[in-house]
Amino acid sequence: MYDEKRAFRYCVISMVIFVVTILIGIEKTEANTELKVGTYHCPPFIFHDKSQEFEGLSMTLWLRISEIMKVDYSIQNYELDDLLLAAEKGDIDVGVSCISITPDREEHVDFSHSFYETHLAITVKNRGYLDSFISIITNKTLWKALGIFFFVAISVGAFYYFLERKNNDKLYSMPTKRGRLAEAFILGVLFITKGPFNYFEFKTLSARIMTVLIAMFSTVFIASITAILASSLTLEQLRFDVKGVNDLSKLQVGAKQATTTSLLLTDHSIAHETYPNMRELLVALDNGDVDAIVADDAVLRYMIKQGKAKEMFADLVVLPYQLEKQNYGLVLVENxxxxxxxxxxxxxxxxxxxxHQILLEYFTEK
Structure with a gap:
């Protein structure tokens, strides 16, 4: 009888311990279901509304995921590099924004499956024909080249005038001195542009000898001036006809700092200015501080659309050329x-x- 009571007592104690263990486990599980979420400001994927609540495509996605997982979460905002570092150190469980999945980042953190596919794109300021014409005629290189040309033409004309003015009535036939000086200038222009006159047009030996020397100089000179003007005018044309990343090498280019875009431009040896956020980047382009900017296509289109609603960025256009493809994923702690x-x-x-309706809401241009 005593053994039966003892066995019953042990059984009750064991059951109590088992129940307490289960309850403690449940309590611990519930305590651990609040995930730490890190965000990075990147409209339209993550941004604050007027009440300082987080919104955007990525946040909408995370809300749906958390509902399916039945977990609570707390949010802390970071800069991009700080967010990746926080995930690497385990200070957050999930990073939610517009973060590209890259091999370099995969060495330090893990990613979810891709939730949005996009690509890098080029944006320029669209200008009309009048703006193009004004831009060309105000080009400093153009005026410098023309100044050098006229200086050389005047010098050549003056040189021949002093050698030939008393002996050559054919070249200097005007009755007045002013007229003969005008003929000297015309002679210099024609000599530089069309090459040397007939050797026998000149009466003095000095002029004939210099004709040969200046003829060689004028060929090189005209070729150099033509190259300078062609390069300058082509550069102006490129400002309105950028078709790919290689066309950016001669332009002033902007990109957002610490992004895959900046890395891409660096890999292509394209010098560029960096800006801390997309708004400043777009303002720089709109103000003419840069000729073109490179950024994520979806972000560019959204930001320009929002700007146009506020009467900003009216002349900015995203060019229809796809550069490097991007896949966005949620950042996760390794394992x-x-x-x-x-x-x-x-x-x-x-x-x-x-x-799909949410995607249309964010990215369809109205």
């Missing part, structure tokens, strides 16, 4: 215990009609 669950939820959301 995250939530990775599989997040990916399942993400794929489930991407297949819904609601998700």
């Amino acid at each position: 995250s215990e939530y990775e599989e669950e997040i990916n399942r939820a993400l794929l489930q959301i991407r297949e819904t009609t609601e998700w």
Whole structure:
């Protein structure tokens, strides 16, 4: 009888311990379901509304994922590099923004499946024919080249005038001195542009000898002036006819700092100015501080669309040329215990009609 009571007592104690262990486990599980989410300001994927609540395409996606996973979360905003570092150190569980999946980043953090595919694009300021004409005629290189040309033409004309004015009535036939000086200038222009006159047009030996020497000089001179003007005018044309990344090498280019865009331009040896955010980058282009900017196509189109609604960026256009493709994913801690669950939820959301409607809402130009 005593043994039966003892066994019963042990059984009750064991059950109590088991129940307490289960309850503690449940309590710990519930305590650990709040995930730490890091964000990075990148309209239209992440931005603050007027009440300082986080909104955007990526936040909408994360809201749906958290509902499917049935988890709570807290949010902290970072700069891009700080967000990636926080994920690498395990200070956050998930990074939510417009973060490109790249091999370099994969060495330090993990990513979810891609939730948005895009590409880098070039944006320029669209100018009319009048602006193009004004830009060309105000080109400093053009006026410098013309100044050098007229200086040389006057010098050549003056040289022959002093050698031939008393002996050559054919070249200097005007009755007045002013007229003969005008003929000297015309002679210099024609000599430089059309090459030397007939050797026997000149009466003095000095003029004939210099004719040969200046003839060689004029050929090189005209070729140099032509090259300078062609390069300058071609550069002006490129400002309105950029077709790819290689056309950017001779322009003033802008990009957002610490992004894959800046890395791409550096890899192509394209010097560029960097700006801390997209707004300042677009303002720089609109003000003429740079000739072209390179950034994510979706972000460019959204920001320009928002600007036009506020009567800004009216002349900015995104060119229809795709540069490097980009895939955006959620940033995860390496070997995250939530990775599989997040990916399942993400794929489930991407297949819904609601998700496609959200994409149209953000990116369809009105």
